[in-house]
Amino acid sequence: MAQSTFAARRHLAVGAVVLAGALALTGCGNAESKDAASNEKAATAEAATSATAEQSGDSTEKKELIVGYDNTFVPMGFEENGETKGFDVDLAKAAEAKTGLKFKFQNIDWSMKETELNTGKIDAIWNGYSITPERLKQVAATEPYMENAQLVLVLKDSPIKTLDDLKGKTIASQASSVAAETLVADKELAATLPGGGPQLYDTFDKALRDLEVGRADAVIGDSVLLRYYAKQKGGDQFREVGTMGDKDEFVIAVRQNDKALLDKLNGFLKEAKADGTLDTITKKWFN
Known part of the structure; x- marks a missing residue:
């Protein structure tokens, strides 16, 4: 009889623990669900704000x-x-x-x-x-x-002294840049260049590196960039030839x-x- 009572009490205790655990998990699940719902609601609101901004044209x-x-x-x-x-x-x-x-x-x-x-x-x-x-x-x-201006830069010991000396030379620049467009607009000069125009790169720093190793004879690019780059390198290994086109802003x-x-x-x-x-x-x- 005592053993039966003990067993019953044990089952009740285990059941209580299981029930408490289940309730705790349910509480956690509800909290997580609320957090997830809250995050989703915030994300939806932000997306809606962005969409409204784009439709209205007001990105502010x-x-x-x-x-x-x-x-x-x-x-x-x-x-x-x-x-x-x-x-x-x-x-x-x-x-x-x-x-x-x-x-x-x-x-x-x-x-x-x-x-x-x-x-x-x-x-x-x-x-x-x-x-x-x-x-x-x-x-x-x-x-x-x-x-700003479109500047032509060469190595210090380059034989290129004037813009006229660029004829037939390999001139590097960045693709879709005003510098490249300015060079192409000079049809007389562009016609003399290998490939009929500048040698294009996705960034100016790649064009400048090719100038440094001799794969390009000159670089045409934004004066603010080329002068800053030359200064950071010490300034004595480059020389400015001149600017092309009109000043820009x-x-x-x-x-x-x-x-x-x-x-x-x-x-x-x-x-x-x-x-x-x-x-x-x-x-x-x-x-």
Whole structure:
């Protein structure tokens, strides 16, 4: 009889433990379900906000704006030791402080920059972007914030002394850059080049490396980049030949229907010029 009572009590105790465990698991499951539902709801809300922003053309409604850039374009925007830095990156940080917008720089294929912008993969092109009449057909541009020119750079001991000496030489540049377009526009010179135009690379640093090892006779590119690169290398192994085409200007590009973002960026640039922010960042990167 005592054994039967003990067995019954034991079964009851085990049952209580099992029931408590089941209730605990149910509680955890409910908590996890609530968390999952909450996360899904937040993600859905964020996606809806982004979709609404894209449909309305107002990307300022987004929590974070994606900026397309070439992460080798020194000193405007580049990656070094895992950190994104540069003139345009500092300018964007100043814009965050003054406008409340948030920017995230994302490396892109520079030859696809306008496509990335107009398909909504990025919200702005902000990386030493020179504006041209052709580009204005695809994007809306802010007021300019820096002057630029297309510079021809050679090694110090190169026989190339003038722009006329470029005929028949191998000239390197970045694909879909204003520099490459400027060279091609000089039809007389372009006709003399191997292949009828510049030797194209996906980034300027690759073009410059080929200049250094002798696979190219000259590089044509943005003056801010080539001069910064030469200075970082010590400056005494390169020589400037001259500039080609007209002077151009850097702007921030957004989608043509994104008027709210364009207005905010223009307002920021106007303030940055007036209060010395632009001068401070310029001195930091160009001394």
